[in-house]
Structures are given as C-alpha cells and as structure tokens.
Amino acid sequence: MTARVLLPAAALLAAALWLAAALRLLPPGGWPALPFRPEEMGLSQIMFAFGLMPRGVVALVAGAVLGLAGALIQAVLRNPVADPTTLGISSGAQLALVMATILAPDLLAGGRRPVAFAGAGAAAALVMAVGARRGFAPVTVVIAGMLVGMTASAVATAFTLAQGEYLLSLVIWNGGSLVQQDWSGVRALALVLAGGAVGAALLARPLRVLSLGAAGAAGLGLNVALVRLAAMALAVAMAAAVSAELGLIGFVGLAAPALARTLGARRMEDVLWLAPLIGALILSLCDGLVLAVAGAGGEMFPAGALTGLIGGPLLIWLLPRLRGSTPPGTEAAEGRAPRLARPGRALAVMAVVVALAALVLVWIGRVPGGWAVLDGQSLRDFLPMRLPRLVAAAAAGALLAIAGAVLQRLTANPLASPEVLGVSGGAALGYAAAVFALAAPGTAATLAGAAVGGAGALALVALFAARRDMPPERVLLAGIAVSSLAAAVLSALMASGDARAWAVLAWLSGSSARVTPQGAASLAVLALGAWGSALAARRWLALLPLEAGVSQGLGLRLAPARLALILLAGLGTGAATVLVGPLSFVGLMAPHMARRMGLARPGDHVTGAALAGAGLMLAADFGARMAGFPYELPLGLFATLLGAPWLLFLLMRTTR
C-alpha cells in the first residue's frame, strides 16, 4: 500500500530534479526533436540529447541492473545483507581495472568490461568458496566478502598511490560518475538489463523453491548447485557491467531489495520485479541531487560517492532484522588447538626472538648499491631515526594484536579483529577532516583529528552494541558498516581530485616514517598498559567465549565486562592507527598464531599475541623499507600482503 504512494512520489521527485537540470540547459522550445541528428543540432541541443538525456536514462538502467543483481544474490544466499558491494564483487572489479591500467593498459583498449568481469568473478568465486565451507551463513559470508573487498581496495589503493596523479581516470572511476556523452553506455547497460531480466524470470521459480532451504529444494528435485551457480553468475555479470561502464556505485543492490521487502514484497517474484524498480529510483534520485548541487555552482560530486554514504547506515538498520544468522557449528573455525604444558618457556623464546630481530634491524639496512651494517659512528647518527620507527612498529603491532585477541575472545568469533571494528575507518575520517578543514595541518592537528574520529567510531559501535544486547557477530557487522561509511567518504574526497586527498591516501596506506621519538615512546607505554589491562581482565577473557548463560552462571556480569573489553580493544586500535595509519590484519593474524602455538590460557594467549604482533609488524616494516629501496612502500600494504593469504587460509579451512 505504501508502495503505491512512495514509489510514484520518488519517481516524480527524480523526474523533477532532472527536469530542473534540463531547463537550466535549454528552454523547452529548444529541445531537439527525434530522431537525434547531431549534424543538425546546436551545441546545447547536443549536450541535451547526448549528455543530459543519456545521463538520466543511464541512472535508471544502472540502478535497475544493480537492484536486480542485489535481489538475485540475496535470494541465492538467503541473506538480506548480501549485495555486490558487501560481497567484495565491486572491489574485485576495481582491483582488476587498476592492475590492468598499470600493468597492461592495452587490455583496456577492448573495453573495460572483460577485465572488470574477470576481477568481479574472481572475488565472487573466492567469497563463495569460503561461504560454501560455512553453509553460506549470512554474516560469515558478508564478513568474508567485506574482508576480501577491503583487501582488494587496499592493494588497489597502494597501486594508485605508487602511480601518483597518472591514475586520474581511476580516481574518477572509483567515485562512480554518471556523466555521459553519448548513448553507448545506455545501450550497453540496457542490453545487460534485458539479459538479466530474462535470466531472472527463468530463475524465479527455482529460486522460490530454493527459499525452502537447500535440503528441501533438493528433495523436490531441484539441482541446487546449478541454480545457485547460474544466479550468482548472472548477478556478478550484471554488477561487473555497471562497474566497468560507470565505476563503483555501492549499496544500491543492498538497499533496493531491502526496501522492496519493507514495502511489502513477500514472494520471490514480487521482490525480483520491485527491486530493480526501486534501484532505478534510488540511483536517479542520487544523480538528481548531484545535478542540483552541480547546477547551484558546487563542485562535481560523483553519484557513486553519494550512494556509498547510504551503505553504512543501511547495514546498521538491517542488522536487527537479520534472523537465524548462523547455522549451528559452522562458525567454530579453530577446532582443537594444541595446548602447551609450559607456556612460559615458549613466551620467553618469542620475547627473545622479537628483541633480537629488533636489534638486528637497527644495525642492518640497504644503501645505494648494496647492504650495509652500521659501524659505531653511523649507529649514533642513525639511532634517532631507526629506533623510533622500530619501536613504534612493534608497539603498534602489539596493540593491534592485543585488541584482536580480546575481540576474538569477546565475540568467540575467529574473524574478529580491530580492522573490522570500524575504529581504523573512523580514525581515517578524522584524519581526513583535519587535513581538509585546516589550511596547513600540523602533526598535532591531524593526530587529534584521527583520535577523535577513532573514538567516535568506537562510541557508535559500542552504543549500537549496547542497545541490542550485543550479539557478538552483529557488533562485527556494525563495525564493518562504519568502515564502509569511512571508505565511501574517503572515496568521495579522492574523486574531488584535490591535492590534499593524496596526503590522506598516503597516510591511509600507513607508514612508520613520520613517527617521532616521543610518539614511539608513548605508543610503547600504551602497548604495555593495554597488555597489563588485558592480563588484569584474564578471568573475563576466559569466561566470555563460553555461552552467555554459562559465563553469567559463573558470576560474570556480562554487559560491563563486554563494554570494558570493547573499550580496551578500541583504544588500543585507535592509538596504533593514529600513529602509524590503519594497518591491516595484524590484529587478526597474531592472536591466531599464538593460539596455534598452544598458548591457550587467556594471559598466555594475550601475551603471545602481543609478541607475535610486534614481530609481524617489525617484519612488515622491514619489508616495506627494503623491498622498493629507496622508495618506502606503504606499511599498510605490506602488512596486508602478509595478512591476506593467512586470512584466506583461515577462511577456507574446513571446520574440524
């Protein structure tokens, strides 16, 4: 019922916004007549017929394609928070295009779509492979998808950074602009939409059967695997086509089916035809707003940046509606970890190894033409430069690892890590705000900005978590939502092409080069403090992985314990992020390494994780400085390259 009112109203508004732009360009009398013949038209008529009109149509078509793709994916996975963005499909396409632009530009001469499709398909296949091992549990699939997406974006960003301004075209593409100058984009996407519609019509019945559950559908004689494969391939192809044609337009595929269901669509067929309609309206409205802002003399702002902004809030709104998220037994990734009889000895060995590594790294390094060991004099000269960054890297690694260990125990979820808590994303937003708001931002101002941003994100997630009685996975998804919001804002900033955006991008990829001795010292003190606090809380950490009822029965007051631990993890992450940028995956890897080594008790686990994190970050810092000497690669990229294979291994491993 509401659909009958809301949809026409939205359509009217979108049409009005477009008409306003059209009238600004050309009074109605001057509108060109059909068929369009460019050779007989004036310039503003050409701009009307080959610029504004295809732009208006492409918004509708691309929105419909994305809405349909989202509806299909959600139907296949029976997962209301899945869409091309949350499954990493769009980021996979982005990475493929970035790599092709840099490494093999000739590949793009044949159009962007094959490259984008290859990347999108690879990302989707990876996420599906992970999902298949976990019974396609909605939250797990989305977490895996968003992590794959983050990894792809991190690598793409690092490549963009390394190429400097050459990649102007990629910056535009990342933002997802709908500007058109002929009808070729509309034609291409209309064909995709037509193909998608036919495919969806054919798949509607099997999908409805599938909605009974895989076992039930198979019992009714349905080839479940084939239906899933066909629907996913169709959705990926549609999403990749939009990515190649227009760029990254996030979350339309998430919003459209969600709104369709909210407006009362219950049956599969209803969702499948209503979602494209709503998607078209969403993208039209967004681009109408962009046109209105541009007409009012504002800067160009790509429509994709606007739709990206709705993703974070939308995910948080959808979370409480997520039911039956995890089939039992599918999330227990660890199996039985070994347990050391004498953990103290292992910890001592780790501490010695980390200390030795730090000592060696102080002394050796590359110079033009080879490697060198410092003599006494040079050591005195170099120590003020090398020691702070080594200390800072180790301390940041330890902080992230402690935060990761605490989060993994708190949520009993092996994929918990500070990177997905949203703190890094919030800190990045704060940093960007400082860089853009101040004429000549100093170190103190940017640090303050990042700290405030990180704390804000933490407060948001904690607030959300507290209100919903904190089901562990949803805290993670709330964190991911914050991260994606931060990523959307940053990509909008990048698309504005401002020189300051490069400063933000450089910081985002992480570097320990700018750390001052005071900064390193305070980071080390913080790491020690976090370690001490985690040790003090080891009873909580021992009880929390048990079920809520059990730990409450053992006398644990759940809410305050959870809140305190989230704060500890958030502050640790924030501090590490503020000083050395949002580094990736150390907080995920280190606790697992400690656990696999047999450090089972909470105190040993946290200590071992901290040591492993420090060691990992020292290794990443060394690699970042040495691999491209004298070009210092982004520390975040190096940490990601160490962490991503580990993450995939972890996700792919069969449970028990």
Next chain:
Amino acid sequence: MNRPAPSRRGFLGLAAGGLLLGGRALAGPSFTTGAGGPRLAAIDWAMLETAVAIGHMPVAACELIRFRADAVTPGIPGDVVDLGLRGSPNFELLQLVRPDLILTSPYYTALEPRMRAIAPVMSLPFYVPGEPPLPNALSALTGLAEAVGDRAAGIAARDRAGAALDAAAARLRAHDGRPVCIINIGDARHFRAFGEDSLFGSVATRIGLRNAWRQPTQFAFLAPVPMETLADFPDATLVIVSDVPVAARAALSRSVLWRALPAVAAGRVHVLPDVSAYGGVLAGLRFAELISAALTTPANGLPPR
C-alpha cells in the same frame, strides 16, 4: 653490545658492495657535484627545478623515476641519489647523502621537523591557493641563489627565464588571439582544467595568451570536470597537456559530444608532450616553448579517427 657482532659479514651475505658508512667515507666521489657549492637535497620537484636552473644540481632528489617521465627536462644525471617518494622520503638515505641544505615547500610541512634534524631546511611557496605560481617560481631563483651564496647565478637564471618567456610571447604574436583552454584528459568523460593559479595558466598569461578557464582552482589543478563544460568556451582553442589515456582516446573518438565541441569540430586541438604540472621555472619554460610552438603551427588534433 656497542659494536656490531664480529660475524656481521656472516649474516649479511648480500653486503656485496659493503659500503662503509662512516661519516668521512660518505663524502666520496659518487655524491659530489663538482660545482663546489653546498650539497643540496630536493624533496619538492619545483625546488629541484629551481636548483637546476641556477646551475646547482642537487646531490639527491625525490621520485626521480617519475620526474624523468613526467617532466622530461631538465635531465637529471644518473649519479643524483633518488630519495624515494616525496610524501615519504627515505630519511636514512637523506642523512647518508649529508646535505648542507634541504629544499622543500609548504606542501611537506609535516615532514619538516624530521628534515631539520638532518640539515637546515629551505621551504619556498610555489603553489598558494589563489596566486599565480610563476612569480613565485621566478623569485625562488634569486631566493635560492642567495641561500647558496651564488647571487649572480640567480639573477642570470632569472634574466634567462625572462628572455625565454619574452621570446615565446614574441612568437605568439603570430597567434590568432583566441583564448586557450589548457586541460589534461582524465577519462573520456572528464578533464582537469588549469586555471590562473596553476603553473600552466600563469605562464600562458605571462606570454600573452588569454586563459579561457577563469574559475578559481585549488592548488595546481581543479577537480575533474565533466567534458560538456568545455562547451562554455566556444571560441577557445583546446590545449591538452600530456598524453591521453588509451581507453579515453578510443572513447573520445566515438563521442558525439566531443566531436561537436566547437574547438574539436573546427580542428583547434593541440596536444603537448608531458610537462610537470607541479614544476618550477623550468617546467614553466618548457610549457611556454611547447605551447608557443604548437599554437603557431597547424593543430595536431585528437583523437585520430
């Protein structure tokens, strides 16, 4: 503990060259310029060009791989040490080259404390929002020359630059007097416009051209602008700086809107080779020479159909 372990060669099989890093060893021949002036290290590209223009080749500079590709001239000798990324220079290497003076610009303010710990720092503004950069680039010549104690070189370089700009202006008297729109193609749908507060815009004004792009720009370049905006300048001649990306080249040749743009339809499109958009006086001179040569010869057009 204070000495490197005796077995250091043992665990450093790679220490082939094994450069001795003692202070004195570093003043070896590979790092000297032979010019006799102070040893300069340039973080900022505009400062690098300024130093080269006054005849004091720095001993080290940032991102030389990219500089050689983007700026083309001036050529940087192979023995100048590459310091890595401008935004994240290799401070240890900077220390190793023992500069007497580090040349930078306000863009790298955040790095200055670290640089000052190594050597005195000279930071000159080139790109200030709302100001044409050319006067800044010209006064940087004399400013830097005084700082290195070679005042005459600065004045001479300034005069040479002035003469070259005058020559370009004289050559352009043969030009038809149309305004120019100086752009850089991002993709088939977007470009970047160089306004008065960009190096290209301010050089164009100095040599007597009218820049069609009157809007204020941010730092050296404006945000990507939709291609249809070019229709606002029906009289202008299009000057495209730097090569057009492969994918954009193909798409532009098909675009109805692009072909309908007055400048394109009338064949008033010139493509210039790469020029550093963030350069100093030498990039400005290179641009002046290229644009004055291009505008006084038939358009070379874009894209090939």
